[in-house]
Amino acid sequence: MKIDSEHLEILAVIVEKGGLTEGADELGKSQPSVSRSMALLEKRIGMPLFEPGRRPLRPTELGASLARLGNRIRIANKDASLLVRRFRQGLAGRLRVGGSPIFTDGVIATMIAEFQSRNSDVHIDQSYGYLDTLEAGLKNGGLDIAILPLHPRQVPPDMDFLPLLSGRNVITCRVDHPLTRIKAISLSHIANYPWIAPPADSPLYRDLERALKSIGQEDFMVNFSGGTLASIQSVLTGSDSLTVLPYSVVFQTRRTIPLAVLPLKIDHPDRQLGILTKSDRQRPPAAQQFITFLQAESERLQARMDHAEQVTHRRS
Amino acid sequence: MKIDSEHLEILAVIVEKGGLTEGADELGKSQPSVSRSMALLEKRIGMPLFEPGRRPLRPTELGASLARLGNRIRIANKDASLLVRRFRQGLAGRLRVGGSPIFTDGVIATMIAEFQSRNSDVHIDQSYGYLDTLEAGLKNGGLDIAILPLHPRQVPPDMDFLPLLSGRNVITCRVDHPLTRIKAISLSHIANYPWIAPPADSPLYRDLERALKSIGQEDFMVNFSGGTLASIQSVLTGSDSLTVLPYSVVFQTRRTIPLAVLPLKIDHPDRQLGILTKSDRQRPPAAQQFITFLQAESERLQARMDHAEQVTHRRS
DNA sequence: ATATAATATCGCATTGAGTTATGAAGATTG
DNA sequence: CAATCTTCATAACTCAATGCGATATTATAT
Incomplete structure (x- = not known):
């Protein structure tokens, strides 16, 4: 014999409010309705829930005990409503975010930290990958959103791409690098220094090739390759190596890992860091919340x- | 928007069992039924509870969270069912028991202790009173059962009386009382000792009068009256006083307060200790349980x- | 006693849950 | 890769429960 949880909740309200009529009011139901519900519950359990012949309805021992349990149910139910509301507003939930390693570590990670400190109930599941991996993740539902640099032409047909930052790359080195003391840097200057290359399968590696080709340096010496942004930064600050990084990464991490940007114009890849999502798949509200947040940030x-660039220009 | 607690319970079972079909099985419902319930819940909250296009139905983050709450509800509901079952079997609840002071303290109290040690969830609310008080208590619902010595003629018309013990009274004194050393006690012997009398409004007081009259002692000296059994026993063991007590009381308390019974035949009141209940009023199951227990005890x-009496006779 | 407030009951409409039968789609296997 | 198996969704229908207003009944208060 299963008891109707709804009945227990009604009982709890009646007992709490001290009367059937007031309880009905509280529940937003009519008095006859709750009266009948209680009559039905009493009939089901075969025991009186209220003292007989008492006008402001008073619960029996059993009624009071059941009311306590009803209250537990009510609390759980209320929690559920609250949870749903928070999910709908994107204030709770889990978000699976995939991103290209360098940008994710250098730019997005700090934004994620800020987002989580605001919306503490949103759990972000971060993973790394390049276009093909991320695209597959979005397709099979393993990812909610992907963040990567992309050229408009590369956007898959059934996906949306929302640009966040321009994909400008710069040549960078440690701040006290010998080259920073040279006014007009030319090809001959940088030819003497080794290069750090990102993983060979990354778009950034191709950017590096392209950038160096654009300034005329066809073959270059690589003394370190692969690794994450953290390892690149370590090698960079500990040696005279050069590398190509997105300017936004250099800028965003300038407080913790200060790096110098060489005033050498290199070819821009025509890509933008942005958010890739599946068009049809309805995103969880937390995703929308996160996307909006990323745009603002x-x-x-x-x-x-x-602003920093203007200041630099004025100074120079 | 109120969520149906039933739906949350169903969700919890589905998630726990890892599939809709198995969940339906567990719930004893048909598979389409729970399917529609979940569809309805999803429609109500406007968010998916299960990952789309997954055949062993897997919950979304929201679905899993709601399932946890559903489980809490399920637990409360199960507790409620259990509570009802225990109440129906008389293994839980509150019992308001009224009784005449001497019998209650001397005989019933130890039985109540034993009863409570067995049925720990039954809370007994004990109070004292004589016939009129107890009768009123039963009538207005303030008492579930009353325990008192009664003559069959005294039983009120709309009440039931269940005899427990014969109401035989005896003259008693402390075990090392001078009278215990006298073989054949006569009236002249006891005339020298003062008497302890129960409260003047108690039936036992009238018993005392009647008993003494029956053995020819019209007027008697009372050196202590009123008080509870405990105080009577204290005075009795600390002095040479005599008194009249039900034999069952003397017998039941013989381990803790040993008293001597004088071999004087006195007039029996034609009453029996028994249980008085209202006939029509449906008793709580715990009452029935308690009554059965008292009968057995x-x-x-x-x-x-x-047995004790036989041994005494053989010895004498 | 009479008035008042609280609860129970009645009649009727609507909703939701239950059923079986059946269709659709992901998962599995040869 | 097609066939098959599982698993879930939908359809059509019945019935129990809930909703309401109107009204009877019954403690409680004046």
């Missing part, structure tokens, strides 16, 4: 970068 | 008393 970052 | 007590 990116705009702020872009503004700060622009 | 009383039978055992009676048997022991009979």
